[in-house]
Amino acid sequence: MGAIWRKGWRPTAVLLALLIIWEGAVRLLKTPSWLLPAPSTIFEEATTGYERYLPHLQSTIGLAITGFLIGCSIGILVAVILHLLPGTQEAVYPLLILSQNIPIIVLAPLLVIWFGFGSLPKLIVITLVCFFPVTIAAMGGFRQTSLEIKQYMLMAGATRLQIFTKLEWPHSLPALFSGLKISATYSVMGAVISEWLGAKKGIGVYMTLASSSFRTDRVFVAIFLIMILSMLFFLLIQLTEKWLVRWTREEMK
Known part of the structure; x- marks a missing residue:
């Protein structure tokens, strides 16, 4: 402490x-409160109006966590495939870059048209913003593996899979967690953006309703909730990194 x-x-x-x-x-x-409320006014609204935003907060947390898990799983899988299969990285990597050049706010309405107003388009939005940092970070971590140790394992008769599981994967964890921490904050942002498109609950819905009724104090409450939620996700990934990377290093000694 x-x-x-x-x-x-x-x-x-x-x-x-x-x-x-x-x-x-x-x-x-x-200054009028509808234009810029004082922090004391925002704090009062946050403490007295929790019954209004708590269901929205719970919905956003569930959506963000689900999308984060899906996006990071896909990101790790894509990174592993591109690393293990020769030639695929040159063919697929430009497509990964292009996928991030499409503004999510433009793509999101198309997803609603294609998949409706359910959870699927929202999860796709969060997945799109989460998988790319994880993929890039994991691929960078794989490339940082010591060539000397890799050559030694090849001389000892290790297979490609053994080199990956025993050497490249453990060495990539610090870089991978950097991508996970970025994606953890992006997942909250992606959840809020997806809720603007057409949801019944969520911080994005709460913010939209507050903005349309000129309740600027509630808009700031939503902003602070998003910031706090992003920080908590970031700290959770950071604590997991400290535990897991330390354990991995002890196993590699």
Whole structure:
């Protein structure tokens, strides 16, 4: 706990200072709450109106986690296939780049037309924003494997599968977790964007309703919930990395 406090007190102090400046400026300038609410007003709405946004928050969490798991699984699978099958990387890699050049906000309405207003188009949106960072990070991790150790295993008679499972996969975990942490934050963003298209529940729906009724305090509540949720996902992946990568290193000694 002491280490966390030593590292975290500076950004906490900066955040508190910004909130104090924000609060003072709104009160001094007498800014209307519909234009820019004070942090105290946003906090009051967050604490008293939790019954309104809690069902939406639960829906977004479930959607984001499901899409994250699907997207990361596909990303890892694509990275493994491109790494193990010679020639496929040159053929497929440009298509991966092109898939990220299509704006999600443009593609999403087409997904609704093709697949309706159910969960499938929303999961596709989250999958599209999650799989690419994982694929690129995993492929980079595979390439960082020590060539000396790889040559030694080849001389010892190891098969291609054994080299991958015993050497390349463990060595790729630090890079892979970097992609997972990026995808964890993207999954929340993808979930909110997908909910704007036509959903019954979700933080995106809550934000849309609040914006249309000029409840700017509720819009800020939704924004802070998205930020907190993204940070929690990021920290969860980071804690998993510390546990798993340390275990992997102990096994490789």
